[in-house]
Amino acid sequence: MRYLPLTDADRKAMLAKIGVADVHALFADVPRDKRLTRLVDLPRAKGELEVERELGRLAARNVPAGSVPFFVGAGAYKHHVPATVDHLIQRSEFLTSYTPYQPEIAQGTLQYLFEFQTQVAMLTGMEVANASMYDGSTAASEAVLMAHRITRRHKAVLSGNLHPHYRETIETVARLAGHEVVAPLPHGTAEDLTGLIDSTVSCVVVQNPDFFGQVRDLTPLAEAAHAAGALLIAVFTEVVSLGLVEPPGAMGADIVVGEGQSIGNALSFGGPYVGLFATRTKFVRQMPGRLCGETVDKEGRRGFVLTLSTREQHIRREKATSNICTNSGLCVLAFTIHMSLLGEAGLRRLARINHANAVKLADLLAKVPGVTVLNDTFFNEFTIRVPGKGAEVIEKLAAKGVLGGVPASRLSPDNPDLADLVIVASTEVNTDEDRAAYAKALREVL
């Protein structure tokens, strides 16, 4: 039996119907040099054991985060995820369920989404949070679109110290939508965006702690934005920071978005992650995604409903508030379980340990000759200046078995000013031995 049911004649008929000469024409939007012109050179057949051995050999070329002193952050963080989390999310009711299109039948799903929203609203200091987005960067680009809808303006001002991936995501959507983006390059130093804010600006997007780890009071920026009729969008990449840092909602943010990976979710090669999205109640109709609510049934029993989804794509089609409104259900569940296990006091304690570990590391690295710590404030991540190229230092450290951080040039390659900067994170997983090994290796390679 044929596994692929289409014949060449079927394909020809379909292509003729839509007026396309050959199937390659359908991929015209993919740059030519990014397309494969022929199949990858792989053996036609191998036994299971041989394949396992070969893949094992390939996997061994990676350095797993848990196997070495690990200080890599810059948007994704290694934290300890309790075994309970993985065990619970693997229950089949959760693991295999799809996004609830007939939602009220899945009360358990709605309940954890409701609890997740409550946690996100409390963490961010906002009034309402949605049931999640893909990840931090898409949540940020959705926040910009939402600000455009609210203000009916189409120009966003981005902080230069916003994570470059977030900036690129916002710029990609803006380019396709014909919206304007004003953004200084990442620079690592204090910035004053107020000069860029005028009555044509819909929103100011600022990250806290920023890409370089610096923590700031967003209040003056919120006030400047509001004075011009614009909104303040606060972004975070490290959600654990909200256990210690003033919540963005208390500093005047109108929309708060960020990455939730740190709680409950492993690094997993960069995804899937979970985008958090919160705002003020008065903007809720312009918020993308869905919102679960608590209610009572006709007998007065507690129950959960999808309170808001009338603007989603399955109802509104091309006029939907957002077309990236799929939530990250399983990652949300992991987040919610982990956060429930921590509780408010546990989260604060975890955040304090993170900060204390980072302070210890910064003190050690500052003593290494030639190294300067740039930050005057930070949470669990900071930036150092090294002699020479940061990327080369990181490679040399890796050869000594220490993953010492992210060279800023890796995420912002066109910016020579950042070539000697390395962004370093230290979470609760790092021990005194890890930190000592880092400082020793750094001394040796410089």
Next chain:
Amino acid sequence: MATERFTKDHEWIRVEDGVGTVGITDHAQSQLGDIVFVEVPELGRNAAQGEAVAVVESVKAASDVYSPVAGEVIAANADLTGNAALVNEDAEGQAWFFKIRIANPAELDKLMDRAAYEAFVKESS
């Protein structure tokens, strides 16, 4: 006396001195169910005939409201922003959506009068 016209998309327009007041019909509100949110157009916006300029959202669906004629939006009903349920109570009266300065009065001729609209509703139900 004001001229009253209706569209196939269930908007009404009442015209006085070159200005049309626009809302959705009582039939439309009864079909939508409990209305929870209304988004009105911004002032000064120029709309083409049939262009989506407002949104009405019920517990069941969110629908566009189309401008029955071309023109400039000169007023929007602020009462609806805080009290969308007014549309259920008085769709063809107090719950008007916006007022528009009509660019081309001849466009009104393409719309239905009340008798024709009622027949249209009966026919399509």
